[in-house]
Amino acid sequence: MNGHCINIAISGISLKVSDELKIELRKTIPHEFGINWINIADPNIDLLLINENFFDTEGIQRILEEKQLPCLKVSKGQGTCNIEEHNTLYLPFQQTDALKNWIHLRLLSYLSNQQSQHTKIEPVSGHDAVNKKFLTDMLNPENARLHLFDDHGTLAIIDTRSQIAWLEPTRTQTQTNHSFNYEFATTSDFTKVSRKVEYNLQDWLWNLFWHSLEFQRLAPNESEYYKIEYWPQPAQSSDRKITLHLSACFIQGAQLSQVATQLKLPIQTVQQFIAACIVSNNGGIITASESHYLQTETAEQPAEQQGFLNKFFGKIRRRFGL
Numbered sequence: 001m002n003g004h005c006i007n008i009a010i011s012g013i014s015l016k017v018s019d020e021l022k023i024e025l026r027k028t029i030p031h032e033f034g035i036n037w038i039n040i041a042d043p044n045i046d047l048l049l050i051n052e053n054f055f056d057t058e059g060i061q062r063i064l065e066e067k068q069l070p071c072l073k074v075s076k077g078q079g080t081c082n083i084e085e086h087n088t089l090y091l092p093f094q095q096t097d098a099l100k101n102w103i104h105l106r107l108l109s110y111l112s113n114q115q116s117q118h119t120k121i122e123p124v125s126g127h128d129a130v131n132k133k134f135l136t137d138m139l140n141p142e143n144a145r146l147h148l149f150d151d152h153g154t155l156a157i158i159d160t161r162s163q164i165a166w167l168e169p170t171r172t173q174t175q176t177n178h179s180f181n182y183e184f185a186t187t188s189d190f191t192k193v194s195r196k197v198e199y200n201l202q203d204w205l206w207n208l209f210w211h212s213l214e215f216q217r218l219a220p221n222e223s224e225y226y227k228i229e230y231w232p233q234p235a236q237s238s239d240r241k242i243t244l245h246l247s248a249c250f251i252q253g254a255q256l257s258q259v260a261t262q263l264k265l266p267i268q269t270v271q272q273f274i275a276a277c278i279v280s281n282n283g284g285i286i287t288a289s290e291s292h293y294l295q296t297e298t299a300e301q302p303a304e305q306q307g308f309l310n311k312f313f314g315k316i317r318r319r320f321g322l
Contacts, residue, residue, distance in 0.1 A: 004032065004033055004034055004152070005033070005034040005035065005036040005152065006033050006034070006036065006107070007038045007044045007045055008025065008035055008036070008037055008038065008047045009038050009040045009042065009045045009047070009049070010050075010191070011049070011050050011051070012051030012053065012054040013049065015195075017091065019169045019194045021089075021093075022035075022037065022169045022194075023169055024093060024096075024099070025103075025170075026170030026171075027096075028100050029103055029107075034150075034151060034152030034153035035152075035153045036149075036153040037168065037192035037193075038188065038191070039188035039191050040063070041188070042188065045067065046070075046107070046110070046111060047069065047071075047072070048060075048063065048064075048069060048070070048071040048072070049074055049089075050073060051073075052073040052074060052088065055073050070087075070106040070107050071087060072088070072102070073088045073089065074088075074089050074091065075088055075091065076090075083098040083099060083101075087106075130215065130218075131218070132218065132278060135281075138160075138182055140160060141161045143160045143184070144159065144160060144161055145157060145158065145159050145160075145184070145185040146182045146183065146185055147183050147184070147185040148180070148182045149180075149182070150179040150180045150181065151177070151179035154193065155167070155168060155171055155174070155176060155180075156193060156199075156204070157189055157190060157192075157193050158201050160201070163200065164199065165198070165204045166190075166193040166194065166197075166198065167194065167197075168192055168193050168194075169193070173235065173236070174208065174211075175208065175211040175212040175213075176209075176212045177214050178214055180212075200233075202282065203232070203233045203235075205279050205280040206232045206233070206276045206279070206280040207232075207233075207236075207276075208279075209275060209276040209280070210232075210234070210272065210273065210276040213272065215275050215276075216268060217275075219256070219270075219271035219274040220256065220285055222255075222256045222257040222270075222271070223255065224256060225253060225255045225256075225285065225286045225288055225290065225291045226250055226253070226254065226256065226274050226283060226284070226286065227250060227251070227252070227283050227284065227286045227290065228247065228250045228277050228282050228283035229282055230282060231251065232247060232273075232276065232282065245263055246259065246270065249262070249293050250273075250274070250277075250283070250293075252291070252292040252293040253286050253290050253293060254291055254293035254294075255291060256270050256271065259293070
């Protein structure tokens with residue numbers, strides 16, 4: 001166990017079933033624990049899920065004898081036996097309560113005993129390196145494939161050349177914190193993510209940091225001007241209206257405080273939007289003269305400005321059916 005992350009290895013099971021089990025385990029294991037999906041060769045396994053056909057092999061039995069760790073056999077056979085008694089999970093999986101009981105009885109008690117026998121495990125602490133340079137370096141195409149993670153485990157593996165992301169299947173709609181970090185991806189890291197779906201890297205990063213409020217400080221102060229290069233694509237429908245309005249302003253180049261005033265939004269919301277754009281490499285700070293949002297020579301005509309704004313957003317709403 002690394003910090004608050006439980007190390008789980010899945011072996012001898014198809015990718016489709018493996019992804020389903022990962023999602024089910026994430027639902028079942030208490031959320032104060034992160035999950036780190038690791039290779040069976042990793043010496044730090046806390047829980048092993050193994051195809052029952054391979055359970056009696058010499059290699060598996062050696063691992064279980066050496067570590068005395070909890071193990072769940074996965075079977076496609078017809079069975080209704082109690083998971084707690086036989087340590088067997090039958091597919092298609094239906095015994096949610098039984099699995100929850102097994103997790104508490106076998107896994108959590110095992111971890112508790114391990115902690116009591118060793119030095120107290122401290123949470124993985126955050127770091128102060130998540131700044132613009134840190135993120136720019138991360139997206140350097142020379143990096144190729146990187147493993148992104150935080151103190152709750154793997155987030156994704158990204159390919160900075162092809163601009164795609166493969167996500168850890170239990171964290172497709174998630175957020176992160178200041179423990180966010182990255183390293184070069186190894187072959188074993190690919191067991192932690194699902195490659196059934198490829199996500200656009202910039203869109204995924206924008207959504208991740210739009211929902212990660214700790215990174216608002218990455219945005220410039222409210223008197224600065226910012227211009228985005230493309231419209232972010234929010235993953236959740238509830239975010240679409242507000243991000244559409246913000247995008248319509250900053251695609252022209254705009255001052256943060258002016259946008260907050262015109263849209264009647266907290267400045268923190270505007271800064272969170274810009275912070276997510278910075279992380280996803282969308283645009284940059286500009287000068288006031290480069291801004292084209294509500295630039296008029298007659299500042300004494302606020303009603304006319306508001307009329308223009310209402311007409312503009314009316315067109316946007318009709319176009320996108322909002």
